[in-house]
Amino acid sequence: MRDLTARAIAGCPVETAMTVIGGCWKLTLIQALIDSSVPLRYSELRDKAGEISDRTLTRSLRELEADGIVKRTVYAEVPPRVEYELTDIGQSLAPIIAAIQNWGDEWLHSYSKLSSPLI
Amino acid sequence: MRDLTARAIAGCPVETAMTVIGGCWKLTLIQALIDSSVPLRYSELRDKAGEISDRTLTRSLRELEADGIVKRTVYAEVPPRVEYELTDIGQSLAPIIAAIQNWGDEWLHSYSKLSSPLI
DNA sequence: CGGTATCCCACGGGATACTG
């Protein structure tokens, strides 16, 4: 990827967005938080996301936190509890994700028509 | 990335879309074709995209073609001429790209407020 | 003009094991 800070941020907002929400899991995690509308714990996110590995889940969440998309709250309890929720700017991704989702459906239909059946 | 065929296509349309339009250059190329509204030649796309390498440009275009997003037309002339244009499903990405672009702008503003100035 | 070929690197992501 072209240097995210120099090119994406200075030049093209599309690339900025793709950098921030890029990586296959991030939209999935954001979607999970949108769906729940209430803060989710680490293990809840892991369950909802599917087959994500702990390492990838942690890294994705930390990047989303660093980019201001999610808010991470640690409760000093035993056993430990950590909750994740969307920030305002994170919430504002909802319509985009919905649009991408619809387009993905459309694409799938048109694609399966013009080529041999998938799988 | 989780196997694009098995998981993305079978499961989640968001991942399907991200697979098809993923990679940092694809949206940029699609955007260029949307902006022009007339077929573009290879060299025109290269100029509009910015600093893309030939190899990456060719590969991206071929993938977009394989996924039914762009149509590639070769004219048997000397010197050779190849034109690229969006398919219908490719055109339908326009609102999504616009949405992503707006979000990228928004994010940039909110982000530069909550952290130290970029660059 | 519109590509290929070859080589190389960075990084997202998985697997496994371990911990405060």
Place this chain on the structure above:
DNA sequence: CAGTATCCCGTGGGATACCG
């Protein structure tokens, strides 16, 4: 419970050189 640590691999993308 919510992670870290370590290792490994596939792929996107750049650099350079060459071709019909």
